[in-house]
Amino acid sequence: MLYFQKNALKFGESTALLSGSQSHTYTTLIEHSEKVASVLLENESDLNQSPVAYMVEPGLDYVVSQWGIWLAGGIAVPVALAHPLESIKYILHDTGAKTFICSAAYKSLLKDFCEASGIRLLVWGEMPALHQRSLPTIDAERGAMILYTSGTTSLPKGVLSTHHGIESQIKSLVEAWKYTAQDHTLCVLPLHHIHGIINVISATLYVGGKVEFLAQFSAEAIFELFKKGDLNVFMAVPTIYFKLIAYLETRSEQERMELKKYMQAFRLMISGSAALPVSVMEKWEALSGQRLLERYGMTEIGMAISNPYEGERRAGHVGMPLPMVQVRLANEENMEVVGEPGEIQVKGPTVFKEYWGKQQATEEAFTSDGWFKTGDVAEVQDHYYRILGRNSTDIIKSGGYKLSALEIEEVLRTHPNVDDCSVVGLPDEEWGEVVAAAVVLKVETSSEDLNTYMRSKMPAYRVPRKYVFLSELPRNAMGKVTKNDLKPLFIK
Structure with a gap:
């Protein structure tokens, strides 16, 4: 019996999920999941690690779809609700999934393609009412889930994790962040990424806590839920905190103080999936009384590094490395380095098994002695890891220097007229690359003014040489700026 099934039986009639006016117990979760598993199996005894895609709105149907796939012996493949049909076709072709579960809202998008491709489409609200049947015994080393990378530099790759790997990720977080059955967390994240699936839903349900869903993002709706006083854990990406701060700044002083009273009562607020600007962290702390816990992870490794639950959140x-996770910094020859920047490399049971159907890519992602190469460059200061950026997008090689785009962004954000920014390296014959900045302004400001300001704050070789002004930065579903979309904007 897999961990989620054991735990659901143990927590029984405790509330597991809330959505609007509806609440569902752990017993309801497991009963519905077993029925979905029976529908998926039809006349088979075991799906034997066949991928099953699902495009399901957050809430009971989402969790039951995932658990039902697992109970039937399949591999769960969550699909983003915002994906266009072409992106969905890519995932279905890449995984070879022959079954697709969807919410009724997506039936019209998927029906014709699934019929033409011989894919069985199961629609929530139209599923056959089959009786429960005996389910297969699932080994923890089986494949459990395929999540797709963002594909910013190449076609997205399917990241396969086992049941053992997923439970290891959960156990590591439960220990580090002190989850308990008293936790009541709000899910506002997309559920085709590890942040929402593992950190918010899976870890909370692992300990018998409650997960509440918000049908649609709204800063006002989030704060209304905060004011109820039931929530005590909140996890989001920096762009969400940015929007919540913007909303708070439009409220009266009295309203802000009232909301701060409720937020101060939370036991934990976390930011992840993209770099948290220091300015956002400081503003949020002033407005909420909560010092955000920033952590580092990625699809292939789950969470690997985290500021402490108790202690300085720098x-x-x-x-620092999370429980069960080994981390080292390495040079370009994959040799460990100490006292200097290097690529973050990770080892341990939380690391994924393979890129689905891509043996060569899998082999290239690991060192000969089994360390996963993240592609992220960091340095260690007093045992705390500090991300300098990605090898491919955030480390700019200019005039013999290796510059961190993230460091330059932090300084640029301190300009009083800058609302947000992103720094990239542009190819240059003389310098190799030159620093360029895309900027969102609060009020009109010239590139000359920004240049003068930056030269007063850092050495000239780090200062952007080109600027472009935008109304907003291009971002993916998790709030990360898609830097490859920025580079063409500088070409005149």
Whole structure:
């Protein structure tokens, strides 16, 4: 019996999920999941690690779809609700999934393609009412879930994790962040990424806590839920905190103080999936009384590094290795380095098994002695890791220097007229690369003014040489700026 099934039986009639006016117990979760598993199996005794895609709205149907796939012996493949049909086709072709579960809202998008491709489409609200049947015994080393990378530099790759790997990720977080059955967390994140699936839903349900869903993002709706006084854990990406701060700044002083009273009562607030600007961390702390816990992870490794639950949460740093996770910094020859920047490499049971159907890519992602190469460059200061950026997008090689785009962004954000920014390296014959900045302004400001300001704050070789002004930065579903979309904007 897998961990989620054991735990659901143990927590029984305790509330597991809340959505609007509806609440569902752990017993309801497991009963519905077993029925979905029976529908998926049809006349088979075991799906034997066949991928099953699902495009399901957050809430009971989402969790039951995932658990039902697992109970039937399949591999769960969550699909983003915002994906266009072409992106969905890519995932279905890449995984070879022959079954697709969807919410009724997506039936019209998927029906014709699934019929033409011989894919069985199961629609929530139209599923056959089959009786429960005997389910297969699932080994923890089986494949459990395929999540797709963002594909910013190449086609997205399917990241396969086992049941053992997922439970290891959960156990590591439960220990580090002190989850308990008293936790009541709000899910506002997309559920085709590890942040929402593992950190918010899976870890909370692992200990018998409650997960509440918000049908649609709204800063006002989030704060209304905060005011009820039931929530005590909140996890989001920096762009969400940015929007919540913007909302708070429009409220009266009395309203802000009232909301701060409720937020101060939370036991934990976390930021992740993209770098947290120091300015956002400081503003949020002033408005909420909560010092955000920033952590570092990725699809292939789950969470690997975190600021401490108890102890200093250092701004601009992602903390120290989590339980069960080995971390080292390595040079370009994959040799460990100490006292200097290097690529973050990770080892342990939380690391994924393979890129689905891509043996060569899998082999290239690991060193010969089994360390996963993240592609992220960091340095260690007093045991705290500090991310300098990605090898491919955030480390700019200019005039013999290796510059961190993230460091330059932090300084640029301190300009009083800058609302947000992103720094990239542009190819240059003389310098190799030159620093360029895309900027969102609060009020009109010239590039000359920004240049003068930056030269007063850092050496000239780090100062952006080109600027472009935008109304907003291009971002993916998790709030990360898609830097490859920025580079063409500088070409005149």
